[in-house]
Amino acid sequence: MKRNNLSTINSRVIWAALAVLICAVLFFGIQRLLTPKYMTSLQEGAMIGEYYRAEHENQVLFLGDCEVYENFSPVTLYEKHGITSYIRGGPNQLVWQSYYLLEDTLRVETPEIVVFNVLAMKDAVPASEAYNRLNLDGMRWSRAKFDAIEASKTEVDSTLSYLFPLLRYHDRWDELSAEDFRYFFRRDLVTHNGYYMRVDVKPADIVPKAPRLRDYSLPDSNYRWLDRMRELCESRGAELVLVKAPTIYPFWYPEWDDQIQDYAEEHHLLYTNLLARSGEIGLDFETDTYDGGLHLNKSGAEKSADWFGAVLKDRYDLADRRSDVRARETWDIIRMDYERMAIRQMRDMEAYGKVLTFTYERTRGE
Amino acid sequence: MLFTSFGFVLFLTIVVFAYYLLPRAAKPVVVLIANIVFYAFSGWQGLICLAVTIVTSWAAGRKIDDLSRLGENPKDANLPDFDPKSYARQIKAAKKKYMLFAVLLNLGILAVCKYTAVSPILPMGISFYTFKAISYVVDAYRSKNSGTATRSLLEIAVFVSYFPEIVQGPISRFSDLRKTLFERQPFQTKEFSLGLRRVLWGYFKKLVIADRLMPAMLLLAADPDKYAGGYVFLAIILYAVTLYADFTGGIDITIGAARMMGVRVSENFNSPYYARSIMDYWRRWHITMGTWFRDYLFYPLNSSKFMTTVTKPFKKLFGAKASVRIHVALVTLILWVTIGVWHGSAWNFVAWGLANGIVIILLQELMPLYKRFEKNTKFAGTAVFHGIQIAFTFFLMAFINAFDIYHGVGEALGAFASVFSKGGFSLLLDGGLDGLAEIGLAVPDVLCAGAGVCLTILVGVISRRTAAAQDAQNAQDFSVRICLMQTAVLFFLTLVFGAYGIGYEAKQFIYNQF
Numbered sequence: 001m002k003r004n005n006l007s008t009i010n011s012r013v014i015w016a017a018l019a020v021l022i023c024a025v026l027f028f029g030i031q032r033l034l035t036p037k038y039m040t041s042l043q044e045g046a047m048i049g050e051y052y053r054a055e056h057e058n059q060v061l062f063l064g065d066c067e068v069y070e071n072f073s074p075v076t077l078y079e080k081h082g083i084t085s086y087i088r089g090g091p092n093q094l095v096w097q098s099y100y101l102l103e104d105t106l107r108v109e110t111p112e113i114v115v116f117n118v119l120a121m122k123d124a125v126p127a128s129e130a131y132n133r134l135n136l137d138g139m140r141w142s143r144a145k146f147d148a149i150e151a152s153k154t155e156v157d158s159t160l161s162y163l164f165p166l167l168r169y170h171d172r173w174d175e176l177s178a179e180d181f182r183y184f185f186r187r188d189l190v191t192h193n194g195y196y197m198r199v200d201v202k203p204a205d206i207v208p209k210a211p212r213l214r215d216y217s218l219p220d221s222n223y224r225w226l227d228r229m230r231e232l233c234e235s236r237g238a239e240l241v242l243v244k245a246p247t248i249y250p251f252w253y254p255e256w257d258d259q260i261q262d263y264a265e266e267h268h269l270l271y272t273n274l275l276a277r278s279g280e281i282g283l284d285f286e287t288d289t290y291d292g293g294l295h296l297n298k299s300g301a302e303k304s305a306d307w308f309g310a311v312l313k314d315r316y317d318l319a320d321r322r323s324d325v326r327a328r329e330t331w332d333i334i335r336m337d338y339e340r341m342a343i344r345q346m347r348d349m350e351a352y353g354k355v356l357t358f359t360y361e362r363t364r365g366e
Numbered sequence: 367m368l369f370t371s372f373g374f375v376l377f378l379t380i381v382v383f384a385y386y387l388l389p390r391a392a393k394p395v396v397v398l399i400a401n402i403v404f405y406a407f408s409g410w411q412g413l414i415c416l417a418v419t420i421v422t423s424w425a426a427g428r429k430i431d432d433l434s435r436l437g438e439n440p441k442d443a444n445l446p447d448f449d450p451k452s453y454a455r456q457i458k459a460a461k462k463k464y465m466l467f468a469v470l471l472n473l474g475i476l477a478v479c480k481y482t483a484v485s486p487i488l489p490m491g492i493s494f495y496t497f498k499a500i501s502y503v504v505d506a507y508r509s510k511n512s513g514t515a516t517r518s519l520l521e522i523a524v525f526v527s528y529f530p531e532i533v534q535g536p537i538s539r540f541s542d543l544r545k546t547l548f549e550r551q552p553f554q555t556k557e558f559s560l561g562l563r564r565v566l567w568g569y570f571k572k573l574v575i576a577d578r579l580m581p582a583m584l585l586l587a588a589d590p591d592k593y594a595g596g597y598v599f600l601a602i603i604l605y606a607v608t609l610y611a612d613f614t615g616g617i618d619i620t621i622g623a624a625r626m627m628g629v630r631v632s633e634n635f636n637s638p639y640y641a642r643s644i645m646d647y648w649r650r651w652h653i654t655m656g657t658w659f660r661d662y663l664f665y666p667l668n669s670s671k672f673m674t675t676v677t678k679p680f681k682k683l684f685g686a687k688a689s690v691r692i693h694v695a696l697v698t699l700i701l702w703v704t705i706g707v708w709h710g711s712a713w714n715f716v717a718w719g720l721a722n723g724i725v726i727i728l729l730q731e732l733m734p735l736y737k738r739f740e741k742n743t744k745f746a747g748t749a750v751f752h753g754i755q756i757a758f759t760f761f762l763m764a765f766i767n768a769f770d771i772y773h774g775v776g777e778a779l780g781a782f783a784s785v786f787s788k789g790g791f792s793l794l795l796d797g798g799l800d801g802l803a804e805i806g807l808a809v810p811d812v813l814c815a816g817a818g819v820c821l822t823i824l825v826g827v828i829s830r831r832t833a834a835a836q837d838a839q840n841a842q843d844f845s846v847r848i849c850l851m852q853t854a855v856l857f858f859l860t861l862v863f864g865a866y867g868i869g870y871e872a873k874q875f876i877y878n879q880f
Contacts, residue, residue: 015847023854030862129868156868160372167372170862171869174810 031166034173035137037183043190043358044069044091048101048138050191051088053362055330056109059318060085062194063098064117067245070295071274073305074193075338078331081309082320085111087194090135092127095120095225097135100148102229104139106236113316114233115241118260118271119250121226124219129154137165188359192338197298199345200355204285204293207248216255223263230267239270239316246274246283246304248293270315274304281307298342336363367407369533369619370572370866377404378565378623385627390550397524397547397627404529405490412489415479416527419472423499424522426468427506427515430461434512465507472496481711491532493708497658499526502540504662514541521548530620534613536634536654543631551628559849564622566856567825571615573864575818579608582806587771593805594784601781605771606764607819610639613652637826642755644725647763659705668697691731698730699723709770714778718769725762814863 038045047069060083062068069089077083088101098116105111126132132152139145141163149162161167172180190196233240242264244252257273264271274281281303285293288300296304312318321327337360344357367374381400388396405413437457440448476496479485502522506515516522524547525540551557586593586601593601617634624631632654641647648656667673673693680689699720706719740746765782772778799809 019850019854023857026854026858027861030858034862158372158867161867166861168867170864170867171810173862 027164027166031164031169033176033180033184034169035165036169036172037179037187038190039183039188039359040177040179042134044196045134046138046187046190047194047196048088048090048135049140049187050138050189051086051105051194052140053189054086054193057327057330058084058086058109058111058193059321060113060115060312061102061105061111062087062089062115062117063093063101064089064115064245065093065120066091066196066295067119067247068115068117068243069191069194069196070198071245071247071301071304072308073195073298073301073338075195075331075335076302076305077309078321078327079335080306081313081318082322083309083312083318084321084327084331085193087191089117089194089196090131090138092123092131093120093135094123094126094152095222095229096151097132097148099225099229099232100144100151101135101139102232103144103147104142106232107142107144110236111238112318113239113241113312114229115243116226116229117245118242118256119244119252121218121222121260122250122256124221126152126154129157132157132162133168136162188361189337190359192334192341195301195338197301197338197341197345198290198295198355199298199342200290200349201287201297201299202290202292203287204248204289207293210249210251210253213253216253216259218256218259226263230269241312242269242271243308244271244273244275245296246278246281246300247289247295248275248285250294270311272308272311274308277307333363367404369616370569370577373407378626382626386553390552393550394520394524394548397528398520401524401527401529401532405527405532408490409487411487412492415475415489415492416495418475419496419499420523420526421519422468422471423503423526424516424519426464426503427522428517429464430503430506431512431515431517433457433461433464434506434509434514438512461507465503468503469500472499481707491534494535494537495526495532497537497655498540501537501658501662502526505539505541516540516544524548528624530623531631534616534620535652536617536620536632537658538632538654543629546628546630549628554628555846556849557628558626559846559853561622561625561627563849563853563856564618564625566622566853566860568615568618568620568622569864570818570856570860571611571618571822573615573860573866575611575815575822576608576615577612577865577870578811578815578818579604579807580612582802582811583608583771585805590772590777590781590784594781595787596785597805598781598785601771602764602768602785605768606639606760607815609767609770611818611822637830639760640756640826640830641759641763642752643759644722644729644762647759648722648726655705659701663704664697664701667700668694673697694730695727698727702726713775714769714772717775717778718766721766721769725766814865818863 036042036045044066060077062072062085066089069087072085072087074085074087077085088098088105090097090101093101098120102114132154136145136148136152139148146159146163149157149159153159153162158167230240242260244257244260252273252275257276260271263269278285283296283300283303288296288303290297321331340363341357341360344360345355348354348356367377377400381396384396384400385393402413405416434457437454440450440453473496476492479488479492502515502525516525521544522540525538525543528538528543528547531538583601583604586597586604590598614635621631621633634653634655636650636653638647638651641650673696677689677693677696680692683689684692702719702723703716704719705722706715706717709715709718745751768782769775769778772781802808802812
């Protein structure tokens with residue numbers, strides 16, 4: 001009798017566990033299918049998630065918005081200076097999102113230098129839910145992700161919909177395309193260690209005049225986030241470096257520059273305004289930008305990386321990883337993919353007059 | 367707290383867990399705390415009105431119960447001059463005083479809060495909990511026996527403020543709800559899984575059908591000049607479908623949530639769109655409201671001296687038989703206008719109530735004619751004829767209910783008229799799918815809502831067919847596994863095809879406003 005009862009209980013438990021498992025698989029399967037893959041358009045959405053597929057032995061971590069992921073080439077940093085780096089950038093990435101991405105990164109590796117692009121210091125509120133998604137959806141579940149959501153969510157958002165994106169994208173069933181099925185299990189890569197490549201050229205012919213602002217003070221709340229970032233770096237033995245990437249606009253006002261300069265001096269941080277040094281870097285906004293000065297192209301990103309790498313090597317005691325066999329192997333593959341992508345984009349330009357290739361499959365070790 | 371919010375799902379989960387994990391004796395306390403927390407989300411000020419209703423109903427009920435006990439065991443029964451009839455009259459008069467006090471006070475609070483600008487707030491669910499409280503006190507008064515009212519303030523507080531049904535009913539009776547609400551039941555897989563499935567079914571109807579169609583319906587109703595003719599007809603049909611899915615969906619969530627905790631809440635619908643007459647419809651739609659008005663307004667008014675006095679002159683003028691019909695017709699009209707006003711203070715609701723009353727009176731007057739037709743014509747008994755009756759009732763009620771959606775009586779009547787005067791359906795037919803997309807009904811919306819409606823009809827047909835063999839719920843061969851599988855299917859269908867989240871405005875249930 002007892003044995004019968006026990007077997008009934010066992011069978012119930014097994015059945016319940018199986019049911020929960022099937023439901024979970026279904027849930028996450030549907031979620032995976034309906035969540036945008038960002039492979040054929042809006043590739044920026046795939047950037048944050050790519051980090052988890054990369055090697056986590058980076059000396060330098062870049063944080064910030066498009067001014068980092070389009071303006072610095074990690075391949076150049078490695079090839080010219082032996083510095084291993086990764087760019088955890090996202091479109092319109094806010095200061096606190098950078099902070100939580102730093103927390104997230106420190107869970108798996110501790111870079112020696114953390115480079116933060118200061119343009120985000122001007123924004124105290126999220127631009128839109130869409131930008132939040134591009135920066136947060138790719139993060140893996142962690143305390144950092146949860147806190148980033150709480151800090152970023154707009155009035156129309158719910159935390160749950162960030163943790164379970166199906167609640168946000170459930171109505172994509174009517175716009176499912178071949179892309180959603182093709183990239184169901186595995187996505188292609190869109191960046192080269194966080195760098196988003198563009199080889200095309202669109203000169204910065206017309207630079208609009210910077211509008212005057214009523215108040216040039218950078219928001220206090222952003223300084224608090226910057227403080228937290230600095231303290232976190234200190235606690236992990238990393239150096240925080242502030243940069244302003246070399247793009248003409250969005251405008252970077254001298255008043256903002258002074259405030260960042262003051263902050264850097266007060267806390268003994270390195271602050272480099274690459275825009276002010278664009279002549280020294282060798283940037284030519286006739287040839288080194290692909291969208292009229294908003295972002296640099298590959299040529300520009302390589303120049304700024306080369307120049308900035310020299311600055312870092314000069315100031316900090318960064319080992320040259322080019323002679324490290326393991327790093328060499330990793331970076332050879334990254335460089336090959338990088339060069340292949342550049343060739344493909346050039347071919348696109350010749351054939352169609354515009355870049356069409358934004359994704360690639362990682363080269364397997366040869 | 368919206369039933370359709372993630373907050374409510376989390377809240378319900380916590381309550382259910384607490385309900386089963388804490389000792390049985392603590393269950394009423396758990397429910398009361400849940401009621402208070404749920405209510406406080408709509409603003410703590412409303413809790414004051416709710417508390418007044420609870421305390422006055424409890425006090426009146428207790429006094430009435432005391433008097434009933436006295437009536438059952440008179441102290442002076444052995445005295446020689448004891449007159450039982452006179453004693454009973456005295457007891458009844460005293461009970462009546464307490465009953466009237468509680469009823470008038472609570473109706474007064476309802477009237478002030480709902481129909482005047484004096485009150486700064488409209489407490490959530492005031493129409494529903496006031497009616498529950500009134501039925502409690504009146505039932506105690508009417509009962510010949512003591513024990514109808516509870517002596518426990520906790521019980522009455524739990525009953526009146528019961529969170530699943532406070533926002534839109536059903537208007538449960540204390541005698542019905544107390545059987546399971548205060549029973550110390552252990553966890554029952556069957557009850558829980560049936561409740562869960564019912565909750566999911568409610569969410570499916572609300573999110574997949576109602577909330578997907580509602581924006582289009584509201585858009586059409588907002589501009590009857592632009593959306594005239596066929597669009598008005600479409601708006602009316604959309605409202606009929608939306609109202610059904612919205613209201614029955616909300617009640618399903620209510621009944622399911624209660625059942626997950628082993629509490630049986632009264633059913634509020636019985637396939638209303640299968641009704642073959644408007645009277646039949648009202649026996650199937652919002653049943654607890656209908657029976658409440660029947661028991662606490664229609665019957666007392668119909669047998670009141672006041673109405674007898676009012677209709678007395680008709681007896682001389684038209685004879686006894688006709689005066690009885692006039693008497694009933696007048697009471698019916700008063701009843702329906704009151705029901706209309708209960709829904710809201712706008713003229714739309716008065717017109718809606720009047721329309722219902724007039725149609726019911728007319729159909730009742732035509733009843734002998736219909737009976738003769740039914741008796742003499744074979745066609746009357748056929749499925750086709752029943753289908754025609756069902757369709758006629760559906761469209762009739764759809765038109766009457768459409769008084770709700772337009773901004774005024776004149777606008778509603780003008781819109782109705784345009785169906786017949788402004789080119790019928792040409793606007794819709796010319797516009798085709800683009801015309802539908804223009805009003806916010808893109809092809810995926812139509813597909814989704816259409817499939818949802820088909821599933822609802824299918825489930826309705828199946829449950830009607832198997833009604834005799836169940837409650838499916840009581841059948842011996844009931845399978846928890848199948849029930850949970852159905853629940854999982856509903857969960858995923860609602861999750862993917864529901865109209866919720868960004869891009870969809872979270873919509874309150876239509877009946878919450880009443």
